[in-house]
Amino acid sequence: MSKNIRLPLIVGLAVLVLLPALLQVMGSGYLFRVSITAMIFVILAASLNFITGVAGLLSLGHAAFYGIGAYTAALLATRYGVPFLLTIPLAGVAAAIGGVLVALPTMRLVSIYFAVATLGMGEIIYGTLLNWVDFTRGPMGIPAIPSFKVFGLDLSGNLGSYLVVAVVMLASLWVLHRLTHSYYGNALRALREDDQCADSMGIDVVRLKGEVFAIACFFAGIAGSLWAHTTGYISPGDFRFGESILVLAMIVVGGLGSLPGAVVGAVLLIVLPEALRPVGDVRMIAVGCVMFFSILLLPKGLFGEVSALNLVRSSFGAGWKPGVRGVVGWR
Amino acid sequence: MGAHFRGFSMFDAFFVQQLVNGFSVGLVYALIAIGFTLIFGVLNVVNFAHGEVYMVGAYAGVVLITAFAPPLIAVVLFVMAVGAVAGFGLERLAFKPFRRFQDEASLKSKAMREATLLSSLAVSIVVREIVEKLFGGAMRPVPFEAQLTEPIQVGDLSFSTGQFVIFGAAVAMFAGLQFLLYRTRIGLSIRAVANNPLGAKYVGINTDRTIIATFVVGSVMGAVAGILVALYYGSVFPHMGFAPGVKAFVAMVMGGLSSIPGAVICAIFLGLSEAVATEFLAQGWSELIAYGFLLLTLIFFPTGLFGGARDRV
Numbered sequence: 328m329s330k331n332i333r334l335p336l337i338v339g340l341a342v343l344v345l346l347p348a349l350l351q352v353m354g355s356g357y358l359f360r361v362s363i364t365a366m367i368f369v370i371l372a373a374s375l376n377f378i379t380g381v382a383g384l385l386s387l388g389h390a391a392f393y394g395i396g397a398y399t400a401a402l403l404a405t406r407y408g409v410p411f412l413l414t415i416p417l418a419g420v421a422a423a424i425g426g427v428l429v430a431l432p433t434m435r436l437v438s439i440y441f442a443v444a445t446l447g448m449g450e451i452i453y454g455t456l457l458n459w460v461d462f463t464r465g466p467m468g469i470p471a472i473p474s475f476k477v478f479g480l481d482l483s484g485n486l487g488s489y490l491v492v493a494v495v496m497l498a499s500l501w502v503l504h505r506l507t508h509s510y511y512g513n514a515l516r517a518l519r520e521d522d523q524c525a526d527s528m529g530i531d532v533v534r535l536k537g538e539v540f541a542i543a544c545f546f547a548g549i550a551g552s553l554w555a556h557t558t559g560y561i562s563p564g565d566f567r568f569g570e571s572i573l574v575l576a577m578i579v580v581g582g583l584g585s586l587p588g589a590v591v592g593a594v595l596l597i598v599l600p601e602a603l604r605p606v607g608d609v610r611m612i613a614v615g616c617v618m619f620f621s622i623l624l625l626p627k628g629l630f631g632e633v634s635a636l637n638l639v640r641s642s643f644g645a646g647w648k649p650g651v652r653g654v655v656g657w658r
Numbered sequence: 659m660g661a662h663f664r665g666f667s668m669f670d671a672f673f674v675q676q677l678v679n680g681f682s683v684g685l686v687y688a689l690i691a692i693g694f695t696l697i698f699g700v701l702n703v704v705n706f707a708h709g710e711v712y713m714v715g716a717y718a719g720v721v722l723i724t725a726f727a728p729p730l731i732a733v734v735l736f737v738m739a740v741g742a743v744a745g746f747g748l749e750r751l752a753f754k755p756f757r758r759f760q761d762e763a764s765l766k767s768k769a770m771r772e773a774t775l776l777s778s779l780a781v782s783i784v785v786r787e788i789v790e791k792l793f794g795g796a797m798r799p800v801p802f803e804a805q806l807t808e809p810i811q812v813g814d815l816s817f818s819t820g821q822f823v824i825f826g827a828a829v830a831m832f833a834g835l836q837f838l839l840y841r842t843r844i845g846l847s848i849r850a851v852a853n854n855p856l857g858a859k860y861v862g863i864n865t866d867r868t869i870i871a872t873f874v875v876g877s878v879m880g881a882v883a884g885i886l887v888a889l890y891y892g893s894v895f896p897h898m899g900f901a902p903g904v905k906a907f908v909a910m911v912m913g914g915l916s917s918i919p920g921a922v923i924c925a926i927f928l929g930l931s932e933a934v935a936t937e938f939l940a941q942g943w944s945e946l947i948a949y950g951f952l953l954l955t956l957i958f959f960p961t962g963l964f965g966g967a968r969d970r971v
Contacts, residue, residue, distance in 0.1 A: 385775075432957045439704055439775070443911055444956050447949040450904070454949075458942035568900075572779060579776055612791075615783035622777050623755055 334642040335501075342493050347486055359485040363557050365597040366496045367550050372577040372593035373503050373586060374546035379575070380584035380632070381507050382539045383519025385442040388429075388449020389547055389574050394456055394566030396422040396548025397555040401469040402462075404556070411475050415495065415552045422548025423541045425452070430540035434533050449571055456563040468562025472555050488557050495553060499546050500586070506542065507586055508639045515539060516584070569611075576618040582628020585635035592629065671814035676933045682821040682890075684929020685828045689883030690906035691913075691921040692831055693876035699916035700852045700872045703774040707752065707782035708880050709903025711744050715881025716888035716898065717789060720800055727803065730889075737885045738878045745877025749870055752777040757869075782899075790896040797893045806889045820890030827886055831879055832922060838875065848872055852916065901945075908952040912963055920963060 350358050375389045396418035403409040403417060433444040456463050463469070474483030475491045506512060517525040518535055526532045555561050573596065581592025596617065600610035621628065690712055697705045718740040719733050728736075756773045806820030839845040847868045850858040859865050887902070888894045906921075909928055913920025928948050935944035955963065 432953065436956055440911070440956060442775075443907070444953060446904070447908070447952040447956075451946050451949045451953075454942065454946040458940065458946075572783070575776070576780070609787075609791075612784055612787040615780045615787065619752075619777055619780035619784065622773055622780065626773065 334638075339497060342497060343490070347489050347493070350489070351486055356485055359489055361598065361601050363489055363492050363553075365594050366492045367553050367557070368574065368577065368593040368597050369590050370496050370499050370546055370550040370553070371574050372581070372589040373500055374543040374550070375574050376578045376581075376584070376586060376589040377503055377507065377546075378539055378543045380578055380582075380589070381512060381519065382515040382536065384536065384539070385439075385445075387442050387446040387568070387571055387575070388452070389445075389543075390566045390568070390570035391449040391452035392422040392426055392544040392547040393551040393554070393570065394452060394563070395425045395544075396551025397561050397566065398456060398463060398469070398551075399548065400552030401472045401555040401561055404473050405469060405471065411473070411491075411552075411556055414556070415549055418552035418555075419545040419548040422551065423545040425548075426540040426544025427537060429544075430537050434536050446568070449568060453563055453567055456566065463563070466562060466564075468560055469555075470560045472559050472561070474556055474559065492553050492557065495549060499549060500590070503546065504586055504639070508636070508643070519584075573614060576614055578628075580617055580621040580629060582631040582635065584632035585628060585630050587635050587638065588628045588630035588632070595629075673937070675815055676937065677930060678815060678817065678821070680930040680933020681926060682824055682929070683932060684926035685824050686883070686887050686890075687902055687905045687909055687928055688828055688922045688925035689824070689831065689886070690880060690902055691909040691925045692835060692918055693879040693883070694903075694906050695910045695913070695916065695918050695921040696835065696848075696876040696879075697872060698910060699918075700848055701753065701774075701869060703753070704778070704907070705748075705876075706775060706779040707748055707785065708876070708906070709899025710782040710785045711741060711748065711877045711880040711899075712884035712887075712903065713789065713894070713896065713899035714744050714785065715741050715884035716894045717793065717884075718881070719885030720798065720888060720894050723801055727801065733885060734882060737881050741878040741881025742874045744881065745873040745875075746870060748778070748781065748877065749873040752781045753869070753873075754866075786896050786899070793896070795896055797895045799893050800888055805892045806886075807892060818890070820886070824886055824890060827882065828922075831882070832918070835875070835879070835918065844868070844871055905948050908948045911952060912955045914963060924963065 346362065350362065371389065371393055375386065378384050378386050378389075399421040400411075400414040400418040403414045404411065409417070429445070429448045433441060433448070436444055457465055459465070460467075475488055476483060507515075514525070514530050514535060517528070517530060518532060522532050551566075554565070574593075577592035577596050578589050579592070580595060581588030581590070596614055599617065600613050603609055603613055627633075690708065693711075694705065694708050697703075697708070715737045719737045722728065722733055722736050753774050756777060806818065806823050808819045810817045810819065810822075837845075839849060847858065847863045848871065850861070850863055851865050851868045851872075855865055858868070884899075888898075905928055906925060909925035910921045912924040912928075913922070928951065931951070932944050932947050935947045
């Protein structure tokens with residue numbers, strides 16, 4: 328038992344106690360801001376990894392669902408004064424509905440055709456955010472989005488925002504971990520390797536693809552709502568094709584199909600450009616170079632899928648061993 | 659009655675003018691789509707950096723014009739050379755390293771195709787950002803004397819010299835490419851590699867050289883399209899390749915991915931429908947027409963309107 332909780336305990340302690348204490352001691356709002364951005368992108372990368380890495384559906388429009396979530400949260404909070412405890416899940420649900428609506432017509436497409444369709448969908452959603460001025464205020468964006476405040480408890484400071492985002496991130500990662508490293512995840516990996524074969528083995532391919540899209544877009548929407556609440560201002564430019572590519576670069580660098588890899592990639596690609604800031608604004612050049620060299624030299628990623636599965640097996644014990652009632656696999 | 663009739667005919671002339679403008683926008687997409695489709699047909703990979711070749715061609719031409727103000731034909735020849743170098747470099751950098759394995763399984767494998775898709779994407783990001791660093795992110799005007807915007811009045815319609823140049827260039831490129839593909843030895847080997855890379859290798863075709871040739875030809879066309887469009891619109895900027903690149907991509911998908919005439923027809927169709935859409939919709943919304951057509955095509959005609967049969971899409 329102790330073995331099964333060691334890793335979550337270490338990660339939880341590091342993210343919830345150690346890092347915020349360190350940042351608080353250094354007293355830098357800038358470093359808090361960078362960590363919050365990194366954690367939001369960890370959620371995004373983990374959710375894209377679920378579609379593209381685990382289920383093998385290359386999506387080039389992920390930022391659009393992130394945008395749907397951000398706009399849902401921002402509009403609910405500014406127009407109707409909905410508290411953040413409600414806007415975060417509602418943003419996720421709105422993005423998930425958007426994801427299912429995108430998935431329904433494009434489900435039959437494979438490989439590059441699917442990627443192109445998601446690119447088109449992403450641009451359509453971006454164009455809608457930009458042009459539906461009556462509803463989204465278009466390029467002016469939505470200012471003055473309230474920060475985290477609940478039951479008279481003010482979490483809008485650096486530390487408070489950090490803790491809210493950290494808790495949501497850990498919960499999202501835990502859910503995605505349970506989905507990825509389970510029978511369900513095995514079915515998705517079968518789908519990725521050969522969907523016709525998976526279909527003939529009795530896996531309901533179309534239903535699984537729809538579910539994967541809904542789940543991943545739900546988390547992308549949650550990431551969007553956190554972005555809206557922590558920055559206080561959003562505009563359509565935050566949710567363009569470039570952001571989709573940035574998130575894609577994160578999971579490619581980290582290793583497609585690997586949840587810890589997505590985390591590593593997201594942290595690297597957010598922190599590295601910030602560290603390079605003294606050199607000049609070379610953010611996107613750095614992203615492009617890191618992406619190119621990792622595809623060239625580390626095609627499996629920094630933390631490949633095989634090592635990720637090994638880590639999960641060794642830390643959570645029960646992987647593919649006969650368990651209660653003779654059930655094999657992660658439960 | 660007379661006044662009413664006159665109003666109607668003025669609307670008509672305006673509408674025809676819109677169609678003319680849409681047609682030239684469509685030709686711009688077609689110029690890019692030709693190179694795009696040539697590369698896709700051979701390698702069966704999407705070259706995401708094509709829009710950047712287009713942008714680099716435009717910048718190279720504008721830099722030359724600003725420095726020496728040579729005649730148009732010299733600018734085009736210079737840009738063709740730049741495009742050839744860019745295509746060669748792009749192939750060596752972003753595509754060659756991922757062709758390490760030559761067996762049939764890896765040539766068709768999804769992993770290889772996605773690796774080159776991502777590597778060309780990465781190269782395109784780096785190139786665009788470097789250009790932005792060197793020349794700044796803002797619009798850079800083309801020297802006025804070099805612009806192809808001199809109006810030509812034909813009845814109620816007004817054309818500009820740029821429209822004729824783009825039309826001429828599109829016809830010349832299309833005809834030249836058809837000649838290259840169907841009347842020359844290198845064209846024969848390009849078609850052989852497009853059809854079956856491994857089979858082409860077995861009968862003694864140097865596939866590596868053929869692929870380089872394809873990239874060079876496609877990129878030369880992309881670069882020339884870039885400079886002509888820059889002269890027609892009168893400005894260049896680092897992100898100029900993205901929107902027309904995506905539209906050309908849409909035209910290629912609608913045309914059936916490996917059919918060059920199909921891509922050209924669909925590109926012109928896209929340009930025309932965007933022009934017609936501006937009659938009814940605001941400018942921003944009409945930008946989305948192309949993506950709407952893309953989705954409709956993918957859903958109802960997954961092999962494209964002019965494509966041959968494929969295994970699965």
